[in-house]
Amino acid sequence: MKLFILLASLFLTLSTVSSSLQQYQAIFNFGDSLSDTGNYLLSSARPFPINGKLPYGETFFHNATGRCSDGRLMVDFLVTEESGLPYLPPYLGLEKDQNVSHGVNFAVAGATALDPEFFFRRKIGSSLTTNYSLSTQVAWFKKLKPSLCSTKQECDDYFQNALFLVGEIGGNDYNYPFFVGRSIDQIIAAVPLVIKAIIEATSALIEEGAVELVVPGNLPIGCSAMYLTFFKNSKKAFYDETNGCLKAFNTFAEYHNSALKRALWFLKLKYPHARIIYADYFEAAMPMFVAPQLNGFSRGSLTACCGGGGPYNFNISAWCGRVGSEACEDPSLYANWDGIHLTEAAYRFIANGLIHGNFTTPLELTSSALIAIGLIHGNFTTPLELASSAVLQLGHLQSMD
Ligand SMILES: *[C@@H]1O[C@H](CO)[C@@H](O)[C@H](O)[C@H]1NC(C)=O
Ligand SMILES: *[C@@H]1O[C@H](CO)[C@@H](O)[C@H](O)[C@H]1NC(C)=O
Ligand SMILES: *[C@@H]1O[C@H](CO)[C@@H](O)[C@H](O)[C@H]1NC(C)=O
Ligand SMILES: *[C@@H]1O[C@H](CO)[C@@H](O)[C@H](O)[C@H]1NC(C)=O
Ligand SMILES: *[C@@H]1O[C@H](CO)[C@@H](O)[C@H](O)[C@H]1NC(C)=O
Ligand SMILES: *[C@@H]1O[C@H](CO)[C@@H](O)[C@H](O)[C@H]1NC(C)=O
Numbered sequence: 001m002k003l004f005i006l007l008a009s010l011f012l013t014l015s016t017v018s019s020s021l022q023q024y025q026a027i028f029n030f031g032d033s034l035s036d037t038g039n040y041l042l043s044s045a046r047p048f049p050i051n052g053k054l055p056y057g058e059t060f061f062h063n064a065t066g067r068c069s070d071g072r073l074m075v076d077f078l079v080t081e082e083s084g085l086p087y088l089p090p091y092l093g094l095e096k097d098q099n100v101s102h103g104v105n106f107a108v109a110g111a112t113a114l115d116p117e118f119f120f121r122r123k124i125g126s127s128l129t130t131n132y133s134l135s136t137q138v139a140w141f142k143k144l145k146p147s148l149c150s151t152k153q154e155c156d157d158y159f160q161n162a163l164f165l166v167g168e169i170g171g172n173d174y175n176y177p178f179f180v181g182r183s184i185d186q187i188i189a190a191v192p193l194v195i196k197a198i199i200e201a202t203s204a205l206i207e208e209g210a211v212e213l214v215v216p217g218n219l220p221i222g223c224s225a226m227y228l229t230f231f232k233n234s235k236k237a238f239y240d241e242t243n244g245c246l247k248a249f250n251t252f253a254e255y256h257n258s259a260l261k262r263a264l265w266f267l268k269l270k271y272p273h274a275r276i277i278y279a280d281y282f283e284a285a286m287p288m289f290v291a292p293q294l295n296g297f298s299r300g301s302l303t304a305c306c307g308g309g310g311p312y313n314f315n316i317s318a319w320c321g322r323v324g325s326e327a328c329e330d331p332s333l334y335a336n337w338d339g340i341h342l343t344e345a346a347y348r349f350i351a352n353g354l355i356h357g358n359f360t361t362p363l364e365l366t367s368s369a370l371i372a373i374g375l376i377h378g379n380f381t382t383p384l385e386l387a388s389s390a391v392l393q394l395g396h397l398q399s400m401d
Contacts, residue, residue, distance in 0.1 A: 021277070021360055024083045024212070025161040026103040026148075027075075030137045030201065031169045033068040033109035033341060034219075035075040038090035040109035040130060041066030050321035051109065055306055059331055059344050066090070068109055070305065070331040071344030075105065075165065077351035083163075091140050100147060103162070106137035113170040113197040114190070122186075127176045134169050134201045145208060159209040166202050168216045168281060170194045170256065175221075175340075179230060184252075191256055195263045202264075206271050214360065215264055216279035217257035219342075222249030223289045225304040225312035226339040232311070243289040244302055250282075257282055265370075268363040277362045284353035288335050288346060295349060299328070301335035305343060314339035 029035050033051075041052050041064075050056065057064040059071030067073055079085045088105035089098065110129030112119070119125040149155040173194045177187050202215055221227055223245035231246055233239075240247045261278050268276050287294075292301040299305075306327040308318020318324030320338035328334060335346040342350075353359050363369070 021078075021082065021163075021214075021355055024085070024163040026101060026158070027079050027083060027085060027088060027163045027165065028103050028141060028210075029075050029088060029105045029107055029165040030134060030141075031075075031107035031165070031167050032111040032172050033107075034168045034171070035073055035105065035107040035165070036066060036068065036090070036109040036111075037073065037075065037088060037105045037107070038066035039092045039105065039107060039132070042090060042092035043108065043130060043132065050319060053321060055327035056321060056338075058327070066109070068341040069337050069344055069347060070327070072347060073344075074347045074351040074354070075107075077348055078165070078355070079103070081351075082355050091137075091144070094144075100144065104141075104144060106140050107169075108132040108137070110172060111137070111169065112173045112176070113167075113194045113201070114173050115197075118190075118193070119176060122177075122182075124176055124180050124182070127180060134197055138201045138204050141205070142208060155209045159211055162210070162212065164205050164210040164213045166205065166213055166215045167198065168218060169201075170198055170260075171218050171221065174218075174252070174256070178227075187252075188255075191259055194256070195259050198260065199263050199267055202267060202276075203270070206267075206274050211273065212275050212277075214277045214279050215260065216281050217260055218253040219281050219285050220245060220250045220289065221253045222246035222251075223285075223302060224340055225302060225307070225314040225336045226316075228302060228312045229310055229314045229316075229339070243286070245289060253282060265363060268365060272365060275362050277360050279354055280359040280361075281350060281354075284350045284357060284359040285346070287353075288349050292335065296345065297333060297335045299333040301346075303334065304336045304339045305331045305334035306338050312336075312339070 033040070041049060051064060051066055051068050053064050055070065057067060057071065061071065076087060079088055085102045088103050089100065091104050091106045094100065094104065108130050111132055111134065112128070113134045115133045115135055116125055116128055116131045119128055149158040173190060174187055177190070198215065202213060205213065223243060227246055227249050231249070238246060238248065240250065264276055264278055268274070288297060289301045302312055304313040304320070306320035306325060307313035308315030308325040315324070320327065331337065331343045332345040334343050337343045
């Protein structure tokens with residue numbers, strides 16, 4: 001009852017916000033290869049990374065920039081087309097005294113939400129392509145902050161118009177174990193930890209002054225050429241007939257997403273002044289897989305544009321850019337770029353959905369929302385409660401290996 005009164009008083013003080021994404025003066029991005037605009041390449045974690053040469057970057061920049069695509073990424077569209085800002089400079093490429101007032105990109109391809117120690121303890125640390133996990137990226141931001149604003153008032157004013165994109169991040173925390181053949185039980189057990197890492201990073205940014213935050217969920221990984229190739233199955237029942245994707249992996253992505261959304265509600269309760277927006281990458285991307293032709297992907301959305309053969313044009317021994325691989329003639333007709341990353345056309349499609357569709361919803365502390373998540377008139381459910389239907393479907397995964 002006490003909680004209810006507290007919440008009820010919250011509703012009264014909250015002004016309603018209509019538009020989901022607005023124009024910003026600055027954007028700070030955290031994440032992995034879905035939004036890395038050069039950090040991985042600059043970190044030179046490995047010699048001659050493939051995203052450092054063509055055909056990566058062939059479409060728009062006509063040169064490899066370190067983006068894992070043929071061209072621009074979602075973050076590029078959000079920054080330039082929606083906010084009219086210059087492309088975000090990658091953090092690791094900043095020069096001394098560079099003016100970063102319009103924002104910075106901290107994302108690193110291969111990055112995980114959990115720290116590397118987690119993977120080293122589980123003997124898959126050697127698979128990691130970078131150690132620059134989410135907490136490192138947040139530490140970079142803290143280090144940079146004094147060059148953005150100094151007094152409390154100055155920082156408050158500055159952050160009022162600054163957007164923080166926290167992710168997509170977490171996808172790699174599952175990709176690594178899935179591709180070394182870890183059991184689904186082990187991977188499901190990691191979900192609460194991955195969510196916790198994302199929430200901790202988001203809290204840390206709010207504590208630093210962020211008030212506008214977008215936290216995206218995972219993409220439908222069951223539609224990725226790499227998953228479709230690795231987990232190919234002769235049983236038709238494993239595939240979703242509406243889109244040809246692997247059902248169990250999409251269910252897993254949705255499980256992560258619903259756990260994340262739930263955890264974000266708890267974060268919103270803790271920081272009612274922050275505008276926390278969940279970005280539904282999964283649903284925003286889905287029309288592309290369900291109706292590729294209608295959405296301009298005339299070569300289909302499952303087959304990679306650039307690859308080394310096989311039913312989905314994905315061959316781990318002939319990765320896009322390596323000997324034995326070839327890029328398609330026109331990447332704009334494909335959604336999948338290199339097996340795991342998407343084409344510029346696909347990123348544009350999803351970004352459009354996020355900007356113009358209803359896939360970015362600011363969490364609002366309304367009574368109906370709180371009832372829906374079980375905070376009022378219900379039991380205090382944990383953020384990580386697993387819907388029973390999801391559990392049933394996840395059973396399929398186990399029978400796949
Ligand atoms: C292309 O990118 C490479 C590094 O990725 C850089 O050294 C080169 O100068 C770039 N070329 C052009 C024409 O921008
Ligand atoms: C940085 O750039 C912004 C916007 O272009 C400008 O308003 C600001 O004065 C610049 N800061 C410095 C220290 O030059
Ligand atoms: C990550 O850190 C570990 C331990 O310090 C090191 O052995 C490994 O080479 C690092 N990995 C990368 C990709 O930098
Ligand atoms: C995958 O690539 C390797 C190396 O180029 C090649 O030997 C093999 O035949 C390819 N597999 C398929 C299915 O195309
Ligand atoms: C979002 O829009 C789609 C159709 O454009 C509709 O089916 C769906 O119910 C909407 N979702 C919400 C939460 O409004
Ligand atoms: C709350 O939990 C109890 C015990 O688990 C259960 O019996 C009851 O039906 C639940 N109530 C609601 C509203 O979910």
